[in-house]
Amino acid sequence: MxxxxxxxxxxxxxxxxxxxxxxxxxxxxxxxxxxxxxxxxxxxxxxxxxxxxxxxxxxxxxxxxxxxxxxxxxxxxxxxxxxxxxxxxxxxxxxxxxxxxxxxxxxxxxxxxxxxxxxxxxxxxxxxxxxxxxxxxxxxxxxxxxxxxxxxxxxxxxxxxxxxxxxxxxxxxxxxxxxxxxxxxxxxxxxxxxxDRVSPDKQWEYHLDADTPMIVKAGTRQSVLDVSEEMSGAGNAKIVWAPDSKRFAFNYSPIHAHHTTYEKVAFYQLRGDKWVALRSPANASERLQLAQLAKEGLPKSAYSPDADWSQDILKLRKWTDANTAILYAYAAWADGSRHRKETFLFTMKFDREGNWKIVKTHQMSDKQVEEKYNEP
CATH class of the missing domain: 2.120.10.30 (TolB, C-terminal domain)
Known part of the structure; x- marks a missing residue:
């Protein structure tokens, strides 16, 4: 390979x-x-x-x-x-x-x-x-x-x-x-x-029609959630369904002004018969997404609005159960003449209303990242 x-x-x-x-x-x-x-x-x-x-x-x-x-x-x-x-x-x-x-x-x-x-x-x-x-x-x-x-x-x-x-x-x-x-x-x-676009219960489906992403009733074109405005210009987003089909995450690359690889995640939850957007893990501020989530382990330059970053990636890796998700975050930036990079995994817990909190933070070593990347 x-x-x-x-x-x-x-x-x-x-x-x-x-x-x-x-x-x-x-x-x-x-x-x-x-x-x-x-x-x-x-x-x-x-x-x-x-x-x-x-x-x-x-x-x-x-x-x-x-x-x-x-x-x-x-x-x-x-x-x-x-x-x-x-x-x-x-x-x-x-x-x-x-x-x-x-x-x-x-x-x-x-x-x-x-x-x-x-x-x-x-x-x-x-x-x-x-x-x-x-x-x-x-x-x-x-x-x-x-x-x-x-x-x-x-x-x-x-x-x-x-x-x-x-x-x-x-x-x-x-x-x-x-x-x-x-x-x-x-x-x-x-x-x-x-x-992977169809929900585990076979009731819902992610559909992309003429670059217009939406959630439809499975097997139909009946839209139940139009996310074209939120995902405008984002291309083909990757959907990750929760095991009970009551939540999902979109991993996508929105249009942005920075000269960087920028990926973010959006969460949605089914309430009654409607899908609603949940609070995003990180906002589109001038700071790294990782710096908004990591409480420690990062150098001060990661929190600076002047950080010159080249990669700012945040995406859902997987759901471990209906209420628990593993979030992946990677950032690479320049601290003067020094180039830095960090990789974290965050465990997120959701309550019934879709509110979440980070209950575990794991900073990955270079060896762990390499082993994960190269595993067969």
Missing amino acids: TDHVSSSILKFTPEAKKSTFASGLAPERLAFDRSGNLFVTDTPSKVTRAEVKGSDSILKFTPDGKRSTLVSGLGHPGGLTFDDKGNLFVSIFVKEYSSYSILKFTPEGVKSSFATGLNGPVDMVFDRSGSLFMTDNRRDSILKFTPDGKKNTFATGISFYGLAFDAADNLFVSEYGGDLIFKFTPDGTQSTLVS
């Missing part, structure tokens, strides 16, 4: 023992060929947020770890996949066309163009007949290329992301930035396989 934090590729044995396979990279996508060679997109341009300058490449690692470069000078390579003949297909941004294309590399390394004029390819996979399926994220569609290169639209209307086929040639697709997994049978019949 790729680890962006440590700029490395991690290897896990069947017994879940972890080791570092390669380091000093900006790895993004992985794919194995039939001989067990590992191919990796190395994308430093995405790390530095640079314009397309041809600084990215595709690396090859033999089973014994020997490294070589298959091709360099690329701009934002995306998906990697192999066909049954051992040809490697790579989706890539081509500056000359101002669009994405799919390149093809034979086992001997000969390069050719398979498709051009694409808009935002993310993932690619072949079915048993040799047709290539590709998620086009910017067009909210799945494209299908027949073995002779003919293109058509297989599905549309959803921001599709990852792709995988099972042994029966059913296609499974994840939603970009969401919590849905869709299933497509070989004849194209679509169904929703997994969704």
